[in-house]
Amino acid sequence: MIFAAGLGTRMRPFTDTTPKPLARVSGKALIDYALDDFARAGVATAVVNVHHLADQIEAHLAGREAPRIVISDERGLLLDQGGGIKKVLPEFAGRPFFICNTDAFWCEGGAENLRALASRWDSEQMDVALLLAPTRGSVGVDWDGDFELDSDGRIFQPEGPRRYVYSGVGIMKPELFEGVAEDVFKLAPFFFEAAKRGRLYGVPAQGLWLHVGTVAAIAEAERAMAA
DSSP states (O other), X not given: OEEOOOOOGGGTTGGGTSOGGGOEETTEEHHHHHHHHHHHHTOOEEEEEEOTTHHHHHHXXXXXXXXXXXXXXXXXXXXXXXXXXXXXXGGGTTSOEEEEOSSEEESSOHHHHHHHHHXXXXXXXXXXXXXXXXXXXXXTOOSSOSBEEOTTSBEEOOSSOOSEEEEEEEEEOGGGGTTOOOSSOOSHHHHHHHHHTTOEEEEEOOSOEEEOOSHHHHHHHHHHHHO
């Protein structure tokens, strides 16, 4: 599940005319960094939701063969990430699925990180597993981190600075969304609920992770990649 429907408000005025997933870093669109990594990792199908400047994203993806693209059209109503997943639950056929934001990527090792997350997945133990990047050393991280890990790999949130940030990639169980009455709802509360139950796990990623949340971050990411 590739989240490409957002408004990209932090990147305005750039995103007034170009959707954030099509912002280019070193000549390549952000969404293509994600999709290329998934293709190399062996993912056959990617559901991509669209809303803001949806025609541009659909046109950009029209020629892609791997992974196969399924467009989830949210032009009429932006569903937020949770609602976007609920809309396309049948696509996952009851199986755990990847989730992926489109404002970050790895300079190298992205496919290997996806494989590592998949190999760590355990449906008996987990409701959600998140791929984590180091707070220090990652590009575009201007906050004190998101998570810590215990000795078993469970995620928790202590006070103060934290060693890891959420990379925007995870694996989730479709059962979490079954029976939800709302059509528009956020995704983060599902992470917090899984953490309460001790069923939110994290896998530290390898390689350089770059977060591109602002227009200025594009140049920062390009400098880091050139170095």
